[in-house]
Amino acid sequence: MIELPDNGLSKQEKNSSSCGCVPDECCPGTRGPEEGSGDPHPVDPCSCGGTCSCNSLKSDVADETRAQDLPNINQSPVVIPVSGTPDTGDTIDHILARLGQNRSGHRVTPGLYSIGSPGPESPVIVTANYTLSFDAVRSSLAGRDAYILVLDTKGINVWCAAGKGTFGTEELVNRIRNTGLDSVVHHHRIILPQLGAPGIAAHEVHKATGFHVEYGPVRASDLPEFLRDRIATPAMREVTFNVWDRAVLIPVELRSVALYTVIAAIALWFVGGGLPAGGFIAAVLAGTVLFPILLPYLPTKDFSTKGLVLGVIVTAPFAAMGFLSMDQGAPLWVGIATVVTILFTLPAITAYLALNFTGCTPFTSRTGVRKEIYRYIPFMAGLVVIGVIVALVTGLTRFLRMW
Secondary structure (H helix, E strand, O other), X not given: XXXXXXXXXXXXXXXXXXXXXXXXXXXXXXXXXXXXXXXXXXXXEOOOOOEOOOOOOOHHHHHHHHHHHOOOXXXXXXXXXXXXXXXXXXXXXXXXXXXXXXXXXXXXXOEEEEXXXXXXXXXXXXXXXXXXXXXXXXXXXXXXXXEEEEEOOOOOOHHHHHHHOOOOHHHHHHHHHHOOHHHOOOOOEEEEOHHHHHHOOHHHHHHHHOOEEEEOOOOHHHHHHHHXXXXXXXXXXXXXXXXXXXXXXXXXXXXXXXXXHHHHHHHHHHHXXXXXXXXXXXXXXXHHHHHHHXXXXXXXXXXXXXHHHHHHHHHHHHHHHHHHOOOOOOOHHHHHHHHHHHHHHHHHHHHHHHHHHHHHOOOOOHHHHHHHHHHHHHHHHHHHHXXXXXXXHHHHHHHOOOO
């Protein structure tokens, strides 16, 4: 039961307000004071049970007054029609999202959307408010009649949001209630993406809203077939991570380190010439471009050691060139120090960048990633420190003409 606010009324006024009497208005069926008269006309007893001195209000006006005091409750569902075909602006948004530009800004307004001309028996598809997720769903539903219920995942895709809790039970329950979904459809069934399952307790959703949760396919592109047969085949349930799925991750990772790579490469060029600058660029490209493409084929299980192996393979030619290009008359240890510097620092950089892909693949778990970070980050830092110390010692002895 919703309590009406006090509004500072006296006890008598509160009693009157509860049945339609409001101060300074006349009781139903009575007249107010005649114009020019000093006394009001006699009044009948108020329906509240007390005597009103021209202080009651018509019931319809009273109802309006009480409605203004109630909290703002959505009385009619708002359904936003949307096209199943993304436009040029959507395409530009997708490109910027892939490049990592304004990473948290690619989102749509949470709520209930419609594709085509859906009715009370049309399916309801649930997704995140990340633009790439939303557009993938509505594109797959083009030419069909359906509703799309968009949760507020803070602009994060379904899989990551389910892990973070924003694609979760509480948000789903609140969104069903806030959109008035139960008055829009009669079947009380909602279809969630399979990758959203970690964040949803289906029995709690049903208990709180009466809606049954049904898990659809992993990929939005399989929605038409799933909706036709209402069966998710084993292929629809399988999470794949093919070369294209891995390649689309490259632009955002590459862009995030591009500026720092250019600055560091220029600095290394002035300090040591083209060899260290080229080696550094190769190590960065190995960690951001080659690693996702070669991920399934690299040995070892951990991403860090996969990155170290790849880093050694890519930077070994630079180490060899550094050894072979020693100054004439330089002692052998100088060549060895050059190799150590390159093979300790550059593969560690590749391995560190490889760790960025742990959250983008189906190969890892949250606990596994945490263990890997705690285990290998200190090791990588140690390699870099040793390599830098060796480089400084080599440069200092050369500066002091000790060889």
